[in-house]
Amino acid sequence: xxxxxxxxxxxxxxxxxxxxxxxxxxxxxxxxxxxxxxxxxxxxxxxxxxxxxxxxxxxxxxxxxxxxxxxxxxxxxxxxxxxxxxxxxxxxxxxxxxxxxxxxxxxxxxxxxxxxxxxxxxxxxxxxxxxxxxxxxxxxxxxxxxxxxxxxxxxxxxxxxxxxxxxxxxxxxxxxxxxxxxxxxxxxxxxxxxxxxxxxxxxxxxxxxxxxxxxxxxxxxxxxxxxxxxxxxxxxxxxxxxxxxxxxxxxxxxxxxxxxxxxxxxxxxxxxxxxxxxxxxxxxxxxxxxxxxxxxxxxxxxxxxxxxxxxxxxxxxxxxxxxxxxxxxxxxxxxxxxxxxxxxxxxxxxxxxxxxxxxxxxxxxxxxxxxxxxxxxxxxxxxxxxxxxxxxxxxxxxxxxxxxxxxxxxxxxxxxxxxxxxxxxxxxxxx
Numbered sequence: 001x002x003x004x005x006x007x008x009x010x011x012x013x014x015x016x017x018x019x020x021x022x023x024x025x026x027x028x029x030x031x032x033x034x035x036x037x038x039x040x041x042x043x044x045x046x047x048x049x050x051x052x053x054x055x056x057x058x059x060x061x062x063x064x065x066x067x068x069x070x071x072x073x074x075x076x077x078x079x080x081x082x083x084x085x086x087x088x089x090x091x092x093x094x095x096x097x098x099x100x101x102x103x104x105x106x107x108x109x110x111x112x113x114x115x116x117x118x119x120x121x122x123x124x125x126x127x128x129x130x131x132x133x134x135x136x137x138x139x140x141x142x143x144x145x146x147x148x149x150x151x152x153x154x155x156x157x158x159x160x161x162x163x164x165x166x167x168x169x170x171x172x173x174x175x176x177x178x179x180x181x182x183x184x185x186x187x188x189x190x191x192x193x194x195x196x197x198x199x200x201x202x203x204x205x206x207x208x209x210x211x212x213x214x215x216x217x218x219x220x221x222x223x224x225x226x227x228x229x230x231x232x233x234x235x236x237x238x239x240x241x242x243x244x245x246x247x248x249x250x251x252x253x254x255x256x257x258x259x260x261x262x263x264x265x266x267x268x269x270x271x272x273x274x275x276x277x278x279x280x281x282x283x284x285x286x287x288x289x290x291x292x293x294x295x296x297x298x299x300x301x302x303x304x305x306x307x308x309x310x311x312x313x314x315x316x317x318x319x320x321x322x323x324x325x326x327x328x329x330x331x332x333x334x335x336x337x338x339x340x341x342x343x344x345x346x347x348x349x350x351x352x353x354x355x356x357x358x359x360x361x362x363x364x365x366x367x368x369x370x371x372x373x374x375x376x377x378x379x380x381x382x383x384x385x386x387x388x389x390x391x392x393x394x395x396x397x398x399x400x401x402x403x404x405x406x407x408x409x410x411x412x413x414x415x416x417x418x419x420x421x422x423x424x425x426x427x428x429x430x431x
Contacts, residue, residue: 023049023051023056023057023066024051024066024067024069025049025050025051025056025057025065025066025069026050026051026052026069026426027050027069027070027071027072027426028047028048028049028050028063028065028069028070028071028072029047029048029050029071029072029074029079029402030045030046030047030062030071030072030073030074030075031043031045031046031047031048031074031075031077031078031079031404032044032045032074032075032076032077032078032079033045033077033078033079033408034046034048034058034078034079034080034394035078035079035080035081035374035409035410036058036079036081036393036394036395037379037393037394037395038080038081038371038374038375038378038379038392038393039371039375039379042078042410043060044060045060045061045062045075046058046059046060046061046062046079047059047060047061047062047063048079048394048400048402049063049065050400050426051426052426053399053400053425053426053427054397054398054399054400054425054426055394055395055396055397055398055399055400056396057396058394058395058396062075072421072428072431074404074421076406077404077405077406077420077421078404078405078406078407078408078409078415079394079402079403079404079421080374080378080394080402080403080404080405080409081378081391081392081393081394081401081402081403082126082127082128082129082391082401082402082403082422082423082424083125083126083127083128083129083344083356083357083377083378083403083416084127084128084129084130084131084343084344084377084378084381084382084385084387084391084392085122085127085129085130085131085344085345085346085348085356085359085377085381086130086131086270086291086293086343086344086345086381086384086385087131087133087251087272087293087295087345087346087347087348088122088130088131088132088133088345088346088347088348088349088353088356089132089133089134089135089347089348089349089350090115090118090119090122090130090132090135090138090139090142090156090348090349090353091111091114091115091118091135091136091138091139091349092111092114092118092135092349093114093118093349093352093353095220095301095305095312095313095349095350098305098312108136108138111136111138112138112141112142114138115135115138115139115142116142116151116153118348118349118353118354119139119142119146119151119152119153119154119156120152120153121353121354122153122154122348122353122354122356123152123153123154123422123424123429124354124419124422124429124430125354125355125356125357125419126357126403126405126416126419126422127154127356128154128155128391128401128403128422128423128424129154129155129156129157129381129382129385129387129391129401130154130155130156130157131156131157131158131159131210131251131345131381131384131385132156132157132158132159133159133162133210133212133251133253133272134159134160134161134162134170134212135161136161137160137161137206139156139158140158140160140206140207140208142156143156143157143158143209152429154424155387155391155399155401155424155425157209157210157385157386157387158208158209158210159203159208159209159210159211159212159251160203160206160207160208161187161188161203162188162212162213162214162253163188163189163190163196163199163200163203163211163212163213163214163239164188164189164190164213164214164230164231165189165190165191165230165231165235166186166189166190166191167223167230168189168214168217168221168230168231169214169216169217169218169220169221169230169253170188170189170213170214174221174222174223187199187202188202188203190235190239191235192234192235193234193235193237193238194238196235196236196238196239196242197238197239197242199239200238200239200242200243200246201242201246204243204246204248208248209248210248210249210250210251210385211239211243211248211249211250211251212250212251212252212253213231213236213239213250213251213252213253213263214230214231214252214253214254215229215230215231215236215252215253215254215259215260215262215263216228216229216230216231216253216254216255216256216258216259216260217230217255217256218253218255219255219298219317219320219321219324220313220317220320220350221317221320222314222316222317223316226256227255227256227275227276227320228255228256228258228259229256229258229259229262230259231259231262233262233265233266236252236262236263236266236268237266237267239266240263240266240267240268241266241267244267249269249270249384249386250267250268250269250270251268251269251270251272251293252268252270252271252272253272253273254271254272254273254274255273255274255275255276256275256276257276257277257278257280257281260274260276260277260281260284261280261281261284264281264284264285264288264290265284267288268288268290269290269291269384270290270291270292270293270343270384271285271290271291271292271293272293272295272345272347273293273294273295273347274292274293274294274331274335275324275327275328275330275331276327276331277292277331277334277335282334282335282338282340285335285338285340285341286338286339286340289341290341291341291342291343291380291383291384292331292332292335292340292341292342292343293342293343293344293345293384294329294331294332294335294342294345294359294363294366295345295346295347295350295359296328296329296332296359296362296363296366297346297347297348297351297355297356297358297359297362298324298328298346298347298350298351299324299325299328299351299362300351300352300355300358301350301351301352302321302324302325302350303325304352306318306321328362328366329362329365329366329367330366332363332366332367332368333366333367336366336367336368336372337367341380342363342368342372342376342380343376343377343380343381343383343384344359344360344363344373344376344377344380344381345359345381346358346359355417357416357417357419358417359377360373360374360377360409360413360414360416360417361413361414361417363376363413364413370409370410370411370412370413371410373413374409374410374413374416378391378392378393379392379393380392399424399425399426400423400424400425400426401423401424401425402421402422402423403419403421403422403423404419404420404421405418405419405420405421406418406420
């Protein structure tokens with residue numbers, strides 16, 4: 001009897017300890033399966049305690065909450081960190097000839113509402129953080145509005161206007177008649193090292209978080225100048241050095257291997273698209289630690305628009321699109337086995353906003369495991385964006401950015417296309 005009494009006392013003591021281990025919280029989440037730190041083994045039934053928009057505890061089992069704090073019941077769901085898309089363009093969901101027409105017929109004010117609309121679609125798809133890599137400034141303003149609580153949307157890391165050389169991929173005058181050129185801003189264009197330093201400083205003066213540049217031509221560039229290098233070494237070096245001087249990372253649009261190599265040698269932090277990556281590029285990725293952002297789902301946007309309208313793109317662009325579709329995923333198939341760091345990015349705006357999770361299926365199709373693809377959209381992307389202490393995993397101290405899906409994304413990554421629960425910074429946006 002004495003032994004039994006001691007056992008009961010110990011069990012009661014253990015129960016009390018378990019109860020008091022859970023801190024006071026605004027609310028709790030009971031998860032069925034928890035992928036709290038992508039790349040590590042998932043947990044079973046778990047409890048997440050949230051206070052003041054932050055995670056204050058993660059516990060095995062479904063802990064009884066302290067006090068009367070509400071419980072969000074996700075016991076039949078898989079719970080993950082909020083997803084991160086490291087390459088979006090929130091200002092438009094239109095492209096080709098339709099997008100060009102909108103750029104000269106829609107007001108800036110209407111464009112701002114479209115940006116908000118796209119941001120909202122992105123958040124409801126489970127992407128609680130994005131890196132916006134270039135537009136006219138609407139997203140820069142939206143970033144601040146969301147941070148102030150004036151609008152709902154994902155956390156935004158913004159690049160302002162993207163930088164390239166004259167007639168490079170970011171020259172907005174391409175395809176526009178000469179008599180309209182004087183109405184189009186060119187402060188994002190630079191030729192020569194000094195001009196390129198000034199272009200970076202202009203964007204920094206606007207309050208951007210990251211610098212975006214193009215070292216090669218682009219698929220959507222309205223000139224038949226190809227996809228090879230369109231920037232000299234000293235220009236790229238001047239841009240990267242100036243950005244780093246101000247503590248800003250540099251994302252580089254690059255398709256051709258020569259432009260990829262140029263950017264990595266200059267110290268780029270990420271390569272976007274990287275379509276013609278070769279052995280030299282891979283060696284430089286490994287040496288520098290730069291991230292590769294594949295943006296494979298651009299092909300979905302191309303295919304949908306062409307199916308709807310075969311003339312959706314001008315001939316010089318359509319030829320490059322057909323090539324891009326044919327080669328999509330080949331670079332990733334080289335990068336993954338070589339150990340190149342990969343961060344998730346879609347180029348949404350070319351693909352469709354709100355359908356960012358389409359990228360997961362393509363990442364797995366071209367060589368990643370489902371867990372690797374989830375890591376790319378959580379811990380890896382958070383590291384690339386400089387937010388590893390804030391987001392990317394479900395751990396005490398981090399922002400309560402949490403999503404849930406029915407099914408197991410480690411068995412079928414496509415379930416991430418149907419996110420049923422979205423919380424950002426402790427606020428539920430979808431349930």
